[in-house]
Amino acid sequence: MSSKNKVVIVSGGSKGLGLGICKTLLETGYCVATFSRKRTPELDELLQSSDGKLYWQAVDVTDEAQLSDFLRQVKEKFGRVGYLVNSAGMANEGLLTLMKGNEVSRMVQVNLEGAIALAQACAKQMMVASFGVIINVSSIVGVRGFKGLAAYSATKAALDGFTRSLAKELGSAGIRVNSLAPGFMDTDMTSELTDKQKKRIIRQTPAGRLGTVADASSAIKFLLSDESSFITGQTLVVDGGLTV
Amino acid sequence: MNTAIQNQIVTVIRRVAEERHLKLPEIADSTEIVDELGFSSLQVATLIANLEEELGVDPFQDEDVMIADVRTVKDLNEIYERALAARESQVA
Secondary structure: OOOOOOEEEEEOOOOHHHHHHHHHHHHHOOEEEEEEOOOOHHHHHHHHOOOOOEEEEEOOOOOHHHHHHHHHHHHHHHOOOOEEEEOOOOOOOOOHHHOOHHHHHHHHHHHHHHHHHHHHHHHHHHHHHOOEEEEEEOOHHHHHOOOOOHHHHHHHHHHHHHHHHHHHHHHHHOEEEEEEEEOOEOOHHHOOOOHHHHHHHHHHOOOOOOEOHHHHHHHHHHHHOHHHOOOOOOEEEEOOOOOO | OOHHHHHHHHHHHHHHHHHOOOOOOOOOOOOEOOOOOOOOHHHHHHHHHHHHHHHOOOHHHOOOOOHHHOOEHHHHHHHHHHHHHHHHHHHO
């Protein structure tokens, strides 16, 4: 593929929001490289219909060697990476005092350390081109807090801090860095919420519904595009007004 | 001193400087990258990113190799020569 490709890496693209972002960006004309620990039937379907514009590899984001190999393969297949969406994440729900230490560590490793490692590797390629866009998918629970998600919200709030600092570091190198903070979306990640919790969230949301993957994906598409070329260091909250 | 690596490094230094509109003096082994060439910390980072693309190694990922130890062009040459030699010995 030529060096004129718009090459985006989307972490965690096998399901939920990550998969939705891959679909939207493929439709927009990007060459999309994604990874996850396991493939899914939905991902297989997208791979088959992508006409070679979607690349997937089995990678655990906490494994440095696997991540390096993935980046090498992407560069060989599509060329230099110009865009990164840090979307891989996991949420273990429960009161913090009842949570196992290794569950907390794993969440920090995947949600925060994995995102930082990917941003570090991709930013180097972006610096060579003097252009790049990085989006970290955080969450409104990192902005407002939510019972049962203390450790998860800590990783997401940390991502927002990472976004602001990295935007300052890389702005003059032509690289923009933003966060997207979705509200509660109808995905696997919110499947542990009870119906009562979901109804309460909907009642408190001015838009009167839960968010969808499409709501978040279209905001990602905007933040990656030149339409947002003067926006950097920001957290864009996409929550139907829940946190207003 | 490996002349081929040295030439590649000087070429990349010139390219990064030109892209950032820096006017460079003659580059010698003893030329100081920050004080004489006028590279900012971000430009040094950009230089290293470019060298990684060109030479395929980032010696500064090794925790014993510190960017603070690099003052002159010669320091940079030596670090890349060592990193490339280490990579070759690993392959062999």
